[in-house]
Amino acid sequence: MEVLKPKFSLDTGKKILTGKQIQTAKKTYGEAKGFYKEIDSSLSQDTLMYEVFSYEEGDLKVSGNLFTGLTVLYPVLVKGECNMTRGHFHHNTNCAEIYGGLSGSGLLLLMDESHKTWAEEVFTGSIHYIDGRLAHRLINTGEEPLRVLCVWPTTAGHDYQRVEENPFGIRVFKSGGKVEYR
Numbered sequence: 001m002e003v004l005k006p007k008f009s010l011d012t013g014k015k016i017l018t019g020k021q022i023q024t025a026k027k028t029y030g031e032a033k034g035f036y037k038e039i040d041s042s043l044s045q046d047t048l049m050y051e052v053f054s055y056e057e058g059d060l061k062v063s064g065n066l067f068t069g070l071t072v073l074y075p076v077l078v079k080g081e082c083n084m085t086r087g088h089f090h091h092n093t094n095c096a097e098i099y100g101g102l103s104g105s106g107l108l109l110l111m112d113e114s115h116k117t118w119a120e121e122v123f124t125g126s127i128h129y130i131d132g133r134l135a136h137r138l139i140n141t142g143e144e145p146l147r148v149l150c151v152w153p154t155t156a157g158h159d160y161q162r163v164e165e166n167p168f169g170i171r172v173f174k175s176g177g178k179v180e181y182r
């Protein structure tokens with residue numbers, strides 16, 4: 001029997017995905033500033049807000065194929081607002097998603113179709129089943145980078161516009177080390 005190396009793996013030291021086909025993307029404050037309630041002119045446009053390592057395989061338009069991603073969300077405050085991902089609904093609301101907390105601490109913000117907003121606690125070892133009908137966003141409420149592994153169908157699609165038109169009902173801030181929901 002032939003025993004092969006896996007196509008990609010988790011570098012347990014750096015806590016990133018490694019492998020020949022891993023793609024990387026970065027989001028700077030300049031690109032992300034529209035996500036937050038207020039503009040923070042004390043932050044450089046080049047401040048790194050999050051990085052995503054991803055693995056793709058197969059025909060992405062074929063139902064049943066999966067994407068894998070690892071998001072590293074840095075502990076940056078934007079005028080007191082905790083750093084977060086852009087947040088999205090799936091275009092195909094039949095497509096669920098799994099998140100797994102690898103390190104750091106934060107929240108998985110969820111919103112249903114009636115704009116009810118709530119969160120699940122994200123921590124090392126937490127696993128989250130995200131129903132395909134829910135909007136979802138990661139928020140770093142801790143002092144360390146929040147690292148989350150994500151697996152979702154390639155046919156899910158990211159509907160950012162729907163979240164921009166129907167924003168999450170809660171924003172998360174940190175003041176004097178205390179997390180506040182507004």
Ligand SMILES: [Fe+2]
Binds near residue numbers: 088089090097136152
């Ligand atoms: Fe998603």
